[in-house]
Amino acid sequence: MQRRAVLRYVVRRLAIYFLTIFGSFTIAFLFFRMIPGNPLGALLTSLQQRSAYATAASQEMVEYYTEQLGLGGTIPEQYLRYVSNVLFRFDFGPSLVAFPTPAQELIFRALPWTIGLLGLSVIISWIFGIIIGGLVGWMRASPVSNALTTFAIAFSQVPQYIVALILLFLFAFTLAWLPVRNAYPANLTPAFTLEFILGVIKHGTLPALAIVLVSVSGWMLSTRSLVVSILGEDYLLYAQAKGLPRRNIFFHYVLRNALLPQLTALAISLGFIVNGALLVETLFNYPGLGSLLVTAVGILDLNTIQGIVLMSIVAVLTASLLLDLALPFVDPRIRTGG
Amino acid sequence: MRLYLQFFRESKLLAIGVFIFLLICLLSIIQPVLIKGLIGELNPMEVGSFAIFDPPSTAHPLGTDRYGRDVMALLLLGLRYSLSIGLLAGIVSTFIGTVVGLITGFYGGWVDNILRSATDMILVIPTLPLLITLSVYIKDMDVVSMAFLLAAFSWPFSARTIRAQVLSLRERSYVDLARASGMSRIEIIFQEIMPNLLPYLGVSLAASIVGAILAEFGLEVIGLGPGNIATLGLMINWAIGWGSMTLGKWALIAAPAGVLILIFLSLNLINLGLEQTFNPRLKGTTGL
Amino acid sequence: MNKPLLDIANLRVYFHSVRGEYKVVDGVNLKVNRNEIFGLAGESGCGKSTVIEAIMRLIRPPGYIQSGQIMFYPESVAENTHPDGKVRQKTGEDTLSPDQLANGFDLVKLGERPLQQIRWKYISYVPQASMNSLNPIMRIGAQMIDAMLTHSAYTKIEAQQRAAEVLEIVGLPPRVLWSYPHELSGGMKQRAIIATAMTLNPQLVIADEPTTALDVNVQRAILEAILNIKQESGTTVMFVSHDLAVHAELVDRLAIMYAGKIVEVDTVHKLFKEPLHPYSQRLFASIPVLGGVRTRQESILGQAPDRLSWPPGCRFHPRCPFAMDKCKQIEPPLVEVEPGHQVACHLYYDVNTRAINLTNEKVQNGKLS
Numbered sequence: 001m002q003r004r005a006v007l008r009y010v011v012r013r014l015a016i017y018f019l020t021i022f023g024s025f026t027i028a029f030l031f032f033r034m035i036p037g038n039p040l041g042a043l044l045t046s047l048q049q050r051s052a053y054a055t056a057a058s059q060e061m062v063e064y065y066t067e068q069l070g071l072g073g074t075i076p077e078q079y080l081r082y083v084s085n086v087l088f089r090f091d092f093g094p095s096l097v098a099f100p101t102p103a104q105e106l107i108f109r110a111l112p113w114t115i116g117l118l119g120l121s122v123i124i125s126w127i128f129g130i131i132i133g134g135l136v137g138w139m140r141a142s143p144v145s146n147a148l149t150t151f152a153i154a155f156s157q158v159p160q161y162i163v164a165l166i167l168l169f170l171f172a173f174t175l176a177w178l179p180v181r182n183a184y185p186a187n188l189t190p191a192f193t194l195e196f197i198l199g200v201i202k203h204g205t206l207p208a209l210a211i212v213l214v215s216v217s218g219w220m221l222s223t224r225s226l227v228v229s230i231l232g233e234d235y236l237l238y239a240q241a242k243g244l245p246r247r248n249i250f251f252h253y254v255l256r257n258a259l260l261p262q263l264t265a266l267a268i269s270l271g272f273i274v275n276g277a278l279l280v281e282t283l284f285n286y287p288g289l290g291s292l293l294v295t296a297v298g299i300l301d302l303n304t305i306q307g308i309v310l311m312s313i314v315a316v317l318t319a320s321l322l323l324d325l326a327l328p329f330v331d332p333r334i335r336t337g338g
Numbered sequence: 339m340r341l342y343l344q345f346f347r348e349s350k351l352l353a354i355g356v357f358i359f360l361l362i363c364l365l366s367i368i369q370p371v372l373i374k375g376l377i378g379e380l381n382p383m384e385v386g387s388f389a390i391f392d393p394p395s396t397a398h399p400l401g402t403d404r405y406g407r408d409v410m411a412l413l414l415l416g417l418r419y420s421l422s423i424g425l426l427a428g429i430v431s432t433f434i435g436t437v438v439g440l441i442t443g444f445y446g447g448w449v450d451n452i453l454r455s456a457t458d459m460i461l462v463i464p465t466l467p468l469l470i471t472l473s474v475y476i477k478d479m480d481v482v483s484m485a486f487l488l489a490a491f492s493w494p495f496s497a498r499t500i501r502a503q504v505l506s507l508r509e510r511s512y513v514d515l516a517r518a519s520g521m522s523r524i525e526i527i528f529q530e531i532m533p534n535l536l537p538y539l540g541v542s543l544a545a546s547i548v549g550a551i552l553a554e555f556g557l558e559v560i561g562l563g564p565g566n567i568a569t570l571g572l573m574i575n576w577a578i579g580w581g582s583m584t585l586g587k588w589a590l591i592a593a594p595a596g597v598l599i600l601i602f603l604s605l606n607l608i609n610l611g612l613e614q615t616f617n618p619r620l621k622g623t624t625g626l
Numbered sequence: 627m628n629k630p631l632l633d634i635a636n637l638r639v640y641f642h643s644v645r646g647e648y649k650v651v652d653g654v655n656l657k658v659n660r661n662e663i664f665g666l667a668g669e670s671g672c673g674k675s676t677v678i679e680a681i682m683r684l685i686r687p688p689g690y691i692q693s694g695q696i697m698f699y700p701e702s703v704a705e706n707t708h709p710d711g712k713v714r715q716k717t718g719e720d721t722l723s724p725d726q727l728a729n730g731f732d733l734v735k736l737g738e739r740p741l742q743q744i745r746w747k748y749i750s751y752v753p754q755a756s757m758n759s760l761n762p763i764m765r766i767g768a769q770m771i772d773a774m775l776t777h778s779a780y781t782k783i784e785a786q787q788r789a790a791e792v793l794e795i796v797g798l799p800p801r802v803l804w805s806y807p808h809e810l811s812g813g814m815k816q817r818a819i820i821a822t823a824m825t826l827n828p829q830l831v832i833a834d835e836p837t838t839a840l841d842v843n844v845q846r847a848i849l850e851a852i853l854n855i856k857q858e859s860g861t862t863v864m865f866v867s868h869d870l871a872v873h874a875e876l877v878d879r880l881a882i883m884y885a886g887k888i889v890e891v892d893t894v895h896k897l898f899k900e901p902l903h904p905y906s907q908r909l910f911a912s913i914p915v916l917g918g919v920r921t922r923q924e925s926i927l928g929q930a931p932d933r934l935s936w937p938p939g940c941r942f943h944p945r946c947p948f949a950m951d952k953c954k955q956i957e958p959p960l961v962e963v964e965p966g967h968q969v970a971c972h973l974y975y976d977v978n979t980r981a982i983n984l985t986n987e988k989v990q991n992g993k994l995s
Binding site: 241242253256 | 682684741742743744745746747750751753755758759760761762763764765772773776777806808819822
Binding site for chain 1: 466498555559
């Protein structure tokens with residue numbers, strides 16, 4: 001009886017997942033093809049500007065690029081071609097950032113950096129934010145919790161980018177404790193050596209810190225309000241009436257009940273977090289999707305841009321799916337379909 | 339009216355937030371006057387009006403930038419731009435979100451399912467890449483179009499909150515009472531449900547404004563803003579591009595950043611204040 | 627032993643607000659004797675739940691205990707073991723001194739730690755609207771035994787057995803232990819909570835409106851459960867409800883509360899037959915009776931007063947058909963006018979002469995002649 005409800009839930013969730021990917025896919029595609037402005041024209045113009053040619057685009061150039069960019073044929077034809085390319089061969093087409101390197105290569109090279117930075121930062125902030133927020137909400141007005149709350153309010157206000165700026169200024173420029181840019185020291189090649197890994201950690205600290213500081217504050221504040229409203233619940237009163245020790249009440253009655261809504265909130269906030277992280281990457285020249293996107297945008301590299309948009313959608317949707325699949329384990333009400 | 343004043347008395351956070359925000363709005367409204375006072379009849383964007391990289395002085399309270407423009411004047415210009423976009427986008431977004439939330443929450447059924455899936459879909463998509471792409475292809479969007487664009491991506495947030503609220507309000511007994519006494523559904527929505535939604539509307543509005551300004555900031559800071567005005571994000575972008583950090587020209591970065599933080603601070607204080615007023619147990623946890 | 631189990635003296639519980647102090651409980655005196663079922667009745671808003679919360683020390687801001695004592699005279703625990711000797715106490719855990727245990731102590735003044743230790747072991751609680759009192763993400767069994775594990779030396783298995791035992795007393799099958807709250811009906815949850823209150827064999831069980839919002843059949847089951855419990859282990863039960871019919875079936879003695887004060891106390895049979903206080907009279911007269919002659923339903927005129935400002939003198943005087951001038955100025959004290967029967971009304975006690983007058987001609991059969 002339980003298993004069937006869970007199975008139904010999982011199947012439904014997976015169906016939504018695939019449908020959404022497909023839907024976003026199509027929307028993004030149409031989006032790019034239908035925006036006003038002629039990408040080809042803009043591209044050729046920018047090419048001209050870059051290469052000091054004054055001649056008008058020749059017919060061959062137009063045809064060549066049309067084909068390369070998959071812009072030939074009617075929209076449905078383009079769509080089908082694109083879908084088959086991406087689905088079956090993972091081929092986003094050649095990029096312009098590094099022509100003729102296929103866009104997907106660039107993207108997949110950048111993806112691990114973004115996921116690593118983001119994934120780690122998000123998990124750390126979520127866990128710490130909930131624990132600290134829970135404690136702050138649980139303890140009434142003490143100087144410590146007031147100070148923490150004020151800190152959190154302050155930090156959650158500031159856009160991640162600006163926090164990153166401040167950190168950059170403080171630690172990289174003034175104190176020179178941590179490096180200013182890139183993901184690893186410029187003189188090393190990526191390898192699994194200790195030196196490299198240390199370098200990665202050093203370089204990743206500031207960007208991660210920027211993301212973490214802002215996110216932790218957010219989670220802390222939301223957990224705190226959640227805990228405060230849980231404190232008003234009848235079952236809390238009952239637990240106190242039973243004379244249970246405070247630590248017991250905090251973990252089993254308060255935190256566990258706060259966990260569920262926060263898990264859902266995490267799934268929702270993923271898109272938002274990604275936005276902020278992309279910007280932070282550009283500041284540090286961190287070789288993730290953010291920097292790649294900005295470069296691609298600069299030269300109107302349609303394929304790369306499309307690819308990045310799609311990949312980020314897929315990444316967020318997947319993370320959201322994983323979270324949703326974890327829900328039945330946390331909330332018994334879902335388990336029994338209640 | 340007295341009821342609203344009581345709100346302010348009950349939450350200092352709310353009062354402070356509203357105060358700062360209104361102050362900022364006031365500044366942006368009288369901005370033309372202020373600019374005139376600073377630099378006379380000149381266009382603040384005009385290159386070469388003044389000396390380059392002047393440190394702050396009485397003539398130029400925040401100094402000048404690389405192109406010899408008065409930073410304070412630019413700041414005021416940018417403030418107005420950010421605020422207008424933020425407010426417009428915020429209002430439109432909250433409006434759409436509320437309508438959708440009301441419909442899905444109140445009527446339910448298949449309309450609910452469809453709209454909810456749409457909402458969830460948009461929620462999950464990281465919107466920045468899409469916005470970036472749009473801005474690239476559509477250069478020089480005016481304030482209104484930009485605002486609508488931002489609103490198009492942010493309404494799901496309000497829709498979600500409002501829907502949850504409507505769902506719980508719908509089950510309250512006074513709604514049943516209203517229905518039993520023959521009120522039409524629309525009347526019920528406006529007379530029974532809306533008043534109870536007001537605090538959530540306030541919170542959604544403030545959050546939408548923040549979101550819009552944030553998104554727009556994000557675009558500008560990579561250099562995609564409108565070409566003819568200095569906006570807060572663009573100023574930061576330029577400042578970094580000129581190597582202000584290494585040159586020690588803090589004002590160029592700190593000023594726009596500071597103003598931005600102030601805007602967000604005031605709006606979030608309003609949010610927190612509203613939360614506190616309607617959930618009084620939160621009071622006393624910040625020492626305010 | 628002649629000492630009551632619980633002796634509440636002059637209890638006042640106020641709620642602080644921007645508009646003033648809400649005097650929800652304003653001078654309550656009552657005694658609960660051992661091994662009886664004591665009922666507390668009154669309209670919504672008269673303060674009865676607040677009295678309970680004060681006893682359990684669960685009053686939260688903006689409420690606070692303004693003054694008064696709640697003396698608790700527990701039997702020493704050895705006297706109070708379950709017939710089969712199974713209730714084990716953790717040794718050396720109580721921070722209550724032997725002196726306190728011997729002579730009783732004031733619950734109002736008890737510190738946090740001793741309070742935590744006497745909770746559930748000595749006094750347990752069945753809250754109002756128990757449906758919401760269960761943690762939605764914990765199994766019922768876990769919630770039943772966590773207090774047991776905290777307060778006694780039971781092992782987990784033994785605690786589960788004990789839990790199954792008490793479930794049986796209230797008429798629930800053992801599988802309830804493994805269920806989640808949302809899988810049970812309201813009545814089942816209520817009974818589970820009543821069972822949980824019994825697990826450590828406390829000396830006092832306080833039940834706040836355990837039958838409200840439940841249908842009649844479930845009500846019956848719950849009342850039977852409570853009676854069973856009392857018979858099984860001789861626990862004292864304090865039962866709060868606005869439903870007089872339920873009191874009639876269940877309790878031994880009944881106290882009527884109005885506007886934050888007790889107005890009448892007596893055994894339930896005598897109270898039903900001959901209520902003295904005009905408020906009690908109206909209360910009992912307004913109970914619809916099945917069968918018999920059709921009489922006009924009487925209701926009580928007016929509304930319960932706003933708790934911010936009680937009327938001067940007797941609080942019932944604006945709604946009392948027998949109000950005299952005296953009533954508007956002087957508050958009538960709660961006085962024992964017959965053995966075991968207390969009333970707070972000027973009709974039966976003259977404050978100046980201290981004379982008791984049970985047969986007031988004005989009040990024959992509850993009607994002013």
